[in-house]
């Protein structure tokens with residue numbers, strides 16, 4: 001018995017809510033075809049970078065001064081290895097569309113609003129169905145306020161949404177303290193959807209030289225907790241915005257939890273690298289089975305049944321949870337609440353007056 005798992009994301013009709021998140025795998029013809037056959041709803045291309053796009057425009061205008069400067073030459077080469085380069089991406093889009101028959105979403109990653117974003121028009125002309133924007137300003141400047149840091153993102157959304165008629169989503173990092181408000185302003189600026197969350201390379205300190213350095217790994221399923229916290233906060237404040245969950249989706253239950261938390265669709269990246277394209281079929285079939293076992297006729301029924309309550313009780317819920325002993329997987333622990341130091345969490349059975 002196959003339940004109906006079709007849905008919509010930013011108005012785009014999708015055959016399933018399991019999308020392939022932005023990564024270079026979506027440009028590999030064989031992989032793109034396999035994930036489409038496996039039932040993926042859509043695929044997001046690897047990001048084109050602001051620097052790469054700016055140089056490409058400059059070269060097109062014949063501006064030799066904007067060739068890749070020597071110290072950056074290696075980086076320029078890597079960019080093109082990463083995503084094939086701007087020209088190649090534009091040429092690949094019609095072929096991807098023909099081969100896969102599912103919506104293809106382009107991704108733009110930069111730090112500024114500016115002319116480089118006019119590439120969105122070229123991507124639309126090449127046939128992409130939507131655009132995902134990642135605009136992160138430098139946040140190391142102590143003089144830069146949160147509002148100043150967010151301005152380029154909002155300006156970029158206005159610029160791109162005025163330029164193209166396809167839907168535009170914004171992929172956010174999980175560090176915004178006023179996420180529901182930012183989501184509302186992004187919507188006002190023209191965004192049709194948001195992706196919660198993107199990831200960046202992370203800082204790690206090696207035991208050897210104790211020097212912080214950036215590293216890039218596949219994400220772990222534990223990341224879903226961060227994703228859920230964003231979904232619940234934004235969905236609680238906006239029942240109709242298109243939201244994609246990205247981060248830590250690896251199993252059918254992860255998909256269900258993300259949807260119940262507020263996602264309309266889920267994006268899978270690291271698990272695709274770990275398990276290959278079969279993971280898409282597992283998730284689509286797993287979701288259909290879950291719907292069947294739990295009495296839902298369709299995926300839309302599951303979405304309609306979720307409770308997206310406002311989070312004004314958030315603080316109280318947090319306090320109640322923190323004041324209880326932490327939940328633990330360890331079985332059979334003896335807990336002596338009568339000891340003068342309390343139980344092993346330091347909780348006293350008899351509160352001190």
Ligand SMILES: Cc1cc2nc3c(=O)[nH]c(=O)nc-3n(C[C@H](O)[C@H](O)[C@H](O)COP(=O)(O)O)c2cc1C
Nearest residue numbers: 021022023046047198199219246247248268269270
């Ligand atoms: C190898 C790799 C390449 C990625 N490339 C991009 C990219 O080009 N643009 C982007 O926005 N996100 C990129 N991501 C981030 C993913 O799209 C996704 O947001 C993130 O990994 C969290 O989802 P996951 O837990 O399913 O991996 C990449 C992730 C991986 C693992």
